[in-house]
Amino acid sequence: xxxxxxxxxxxxxxxxxxxxxxxxxxxxxxxxxxxxxxxxxxxxxxxxxxxxxxxxxxxxxxxxxxxxxxxxxxxxxxxxxxxxxxxxxxxxxxxxxxxxxxxxxxxxxxxxxxxxxxxxxxxxxxxxxxxxxxxxxxxxxxxxxxxxxxxxxxxxxxxxxxxxxxxxxxxxxxxxxxxx
Amino acid sequence: xxxxxxxxxxxxxxxxxxxxxxxxxxxxxxxxxxxxxxxxxxxxxxxxxxxxxxxxxxxxxxxxxxxxxxxxxxxxxxxxxxxxxxxxxxxxxxxxxxxxxxxxxxxxxxxxxxxxxxxxxxxxxxxxxxxxxxxxxxxxxxxxxxxxxxxxxxxxxxxxxxxxxxxxxxxxxxxxxxxxxxxxxxxxxxxxxxxxxxxxxxxxxxxxxxxxxxxxxxxxxxxxxxxxxxxxxxxxxxxxxxxxxxxxxxxxxxxxxxxxxxxxxxxxxxxxxxxxxxxxxxxxxxxxxxxxxxxxxxxxxxxxxxxxxxxxxxxxxxxxxxxxxxxxxxxxxxxxxxxxxxxxxxxxxxxxxxxxxxxxxxxxxx
Numbered sequence: 001x002x003x004x005x006x007x008x009x010x011x012x013x014x015x016x017x018x019x020x021x022x023x024x025x026x027x028x029x030x031x032x033x034x035x036x037x038x039x040x041x042x043x044x045x046x047x048x049x050x051x052x053x054x055x056x057x058x059x060x061x062x063x064x065x066x067x068x069x070x071x072x073x074x075x076x077x078x079x080x081x082x083x084x085x086x087x088x089x090x091x092x093x094x095x096x097x098x099x100x101x102x103x104x105x106x107x108x109x110x111x112x113x114x115x116x117x118x119x120x121x122x123x124x125x126x127x128x129x130x131x132x133x134x135x136x137x138x139x140x141x142x143x144x145x146x147x148x149x150x151x152x153x154x155x156x157x158x159x160x161x162x163x164x165x166x167x168x169x170x171x172x173x174x175x176x177x178x179x180x
Numbered sequence: 181x182x183x184x185x186x187x188x189x190x191x192x193x194x195x196x197x198x199x200x201x202x203x204x205x206x207x208x209x210x211x212x213x214x215x216x217x218x219x220x221x222x223x224x225x226x227x228x229x230x231x232x233x234x235x236x237x238x239x240x241x242x243x244x245x246x247x248x249x250x251x252x253x254x255x256x257x258x259x260x261x262x263x264x265x266x267x268x269x270x271x272x273x274x275x276x277x278x279x280x281x282x283x284x285x286x287x288x289x290x291x292x293x294x295x296x297x298x299x300x301x302x303x304x305x306x307x308x309x310x311x312x313x314x315x316x317x318x319x320x321x322x323x324x325x326x327x328x329x330x331x332x333x334x335x336x337x338x339x340x341x342x343x344x345x346x347x348x349x350x351x352x353x354x355x356x357x358x359x360x361x362x363x364x365x366x367x368x369x370x371x372x373x374x375x376x377x378x379x380x381x382x383x384x385x386x387x388x389x390x391x392x393x394x395x396x397x398x399x400x401x402x403x404x405x406x407x408x409x410x411x412x413x414x415x416x417x418x419x420x421x422x423x424x425x426x427x428x429x430x431x432x433x434x435x436x437x438x439x440x441x442x443x444x445x446x447x448x449x450x451x452x453x454x455x456x457x458x459x460x461x462x463x464x465x466x467x468x469x470x471x472x473x474x475x476x477x478x479x480x481x482x483x484x485x486x487x488x489x490x491x492x493x494x495x496x497x498x499x500x501x502x503x504x505x506x507x508x509x510x511x512x513x514x515x516x517x518x519x520x521x522x523x524x525x526x527x528x529x530x531x532x533x534x535x536x537x538x539x540x541x542x543x544x545x546x
Contacts, residue, residue: 018341019311022248029247030238034229043236051251058255111188111222112229118190119230122198124239135234138197139227169198173191 006070014061025054028071031116032078038112039082049082075109125172126165129153133161188219193226245348253412313341316357319495321472326353329364330371333472336492337392358390360469374412378432381408387424388469401429401468411457422458429463474516483508483530487543494519495539502545505532 006027012020029050036046053074057064066073123131129151136147137158144162148155195201196209213220237243314334316322322334327345334340338357346352351363351371363371365384373380375391378398385405391398400409402424409422409430424430434457467477476493478486484506487498496519500506508530514522523534523541531546 018313022311025248025251026244029244030233033236033238033247034232037232037236038225038228043232046236047247051247051254054251055254058251111225115190115193115226115229116233118194119226119233120239122194123230123233131234134198135231138199139231139234166198166200169194170200173195173200 007066010061010064010066010070013058014065021054021058024070028074029054030120031113032074034116035075035112036078036082039079040086045085046082049085050078053077053081072109075112079108122169122172125168130161130165130168133158134165137162188222190226193223194230196223197227197230311341311343313339315339317495318492326351328366328369328371331362333360333469335359335471336495355389355391357392358388358471360386360388360472362386377412377434379410379412381410382406388465390468396434398432398434399429399468400424400432401463401465402426403465403469409458422460424460427462427465428460429465429468430458430460433457433459470513476514476522478510478512478514480509480511482506483510483526483543486510486526490519490522494522496541497539498541498543500543502532502543505530505543505545 006024009020009024013024032050032053033043033046036049037043040046040049126134133147133151136142136150137144142150144155144158147158151158192205192209192212196206201209213223233239314322314324316334316336316338318337320336322338324332324334324340326332326342328351330351332340332342332353335358338355338359340357340359341354343352346369349369351366351369352374353372354374356375359373361371361373361382363382363384363386367383369383371382371384373382373389375389375398376393377391378400380387380389380400382405385407386403387405387407388401388403389398390400400407404426406426407424409424409432411421411432422430467479470477471493476486476489478489483500487500490496491498510526510529512525514525517525519541520536523536523543527534532543533546534544535542
């Protein structure tokens with residue numbers, strides 16, 4: 001699944017392949033949702049914005065031809081659509097052609113992707129419950145007692161989750177250090 | 181890890197956020213944070229991304245699948261009415277009606293030769309989410325076995341989308357046109373037939389669905405078991421579901437106006453269940469699936485409606501050049517005959533002339 005084949009897949013989409021479209025969707029849905037969350041207040045809205053983009057892509061597949069980066073187009077569109085949606089000042093629809101001319105804000109996209117990939121790798125080393133416990137503790141600043149209540153588990157389990165999370169994060173980073 | 185200084189580095193941010201840093205590194209990092217707004221912004225962003233990935237549960241395969249499903253629901257109607265075949269399976273196992281004069285031969289091929297399995301089109305091992313689409317043109321029928329053991333008969337002019345394997349708890353297929361389903365029983369995995377306007381849910385039954393895009397109604401006829409039918413219109417969901425009994429047919433009117441109910445529904449005995457858009461009535465269910473035995477049954481139907489059925493069955497175009505003729509009604513059964521024989525049979529009671537050139541038939545008043 002390397003990104004080089006985006007354009008190949010897109011060509012298949014243009015030929016009517018729903019399967020190629022599904023691969024593209026599943027490839028970019030997670031990072032785009034998180035990217036949209038940089039501009040939007042809640043995750044449902046972010047997901048909706050990304051779904052919306054893919055519906056538009058499908059509907060306009062015959063008009064959209066990508067010669068360079070499909071990915072940059074996606075990021076630029078999400079950025080644009082999210083901001084527009086949040087502000088809601090510009091109600092009028094912007095033609096797709098205009099959308100494509102928007103500056104890609106390449107640096108912003110690159111920085112995001114780099115962070116996203118690194119964090120994703122770390123997070124994926126953690127089991128689901130561990131992940132949630134950790135976020136509640138570090139980001140929501142909840143105490144272990146509060147987390148225990150919220151997740152309906154014992155304080156001891158919370159402690160176990162946190163220490164496991166730390167151990168795994170450490171391991172994942174060390175692994176990366178030794179195998180860059 | 182010596183220098184925190186120059187670069188913005190995801191790893192440092194991650195270590196700091198996680199709190200897996202020794203005292204010395206932590207101090208260095210904090211110094212770096214205080215050097216500039218830009219550094220702090222970078223760190224805050226890393227934190228935000230981490231939080232958002234978790235909150236949006238975006239690493240979850242389920243979340244991704246749900247997102248895809250929502251997209252699919254929105255583009256599906258477009259796919260269903262799309263003229264060009266989409267994701268056409270490379271092998272279509274169908275038998276043309278027109279090319280075989282002796283119709284008995286057709287059914288020997290179609291129904292006794294076992295089932296056709298359609299290979300997934302990409303042919304790779306990436307099976308998750310691979311869908312096949314079988315397109316049956318006018319004038320042909322097809323028969324297939326799904327991966328769960330369910331059998332499907334597809335009538336002419338029908339398109340069925342189905343996964344190469346049923347991976348999820350749900351067994352889901354998408355239908356445009358007419359098909360008869362013999363669903364393999366599995367109470368734990370509900371079988372869904374999606375159409376443009378309604379969704380049929382079953383655990384294991386036999387039923388027929390007729391959902392052609394150019395027709396005003398979608399008909400579901402149940403032979404055995406029980407099915408639940410829901411409208412896809414989530415806004416008007418309440419009270420719009422229907423539970424169908426064997427030997428009953430549910431008619432769903434796509435265009436809201438209930439007064440547009442056709443003659444057939446009005447003739448029918450008081451409906452057992454009725455909402456704005458659904459009508460359910462007792463029928464002889466066997467009639468509705470007789471198409472798979474090559475029969476065409478007309479129950480007080482106009483020549484115009486019959487012509488449409490013939491067009492599909494034989495892959496021809498029929499033009500009726502007379503308004504009065506279009507409204508002429510027939511009741512009867514046509515069995516395994518050629519298109520010309522069928523037209524001749526219709527000619528027995530109505531006075532019309534016909535002309536066949538290639539695949540075009542023109543009917544005019546005598």
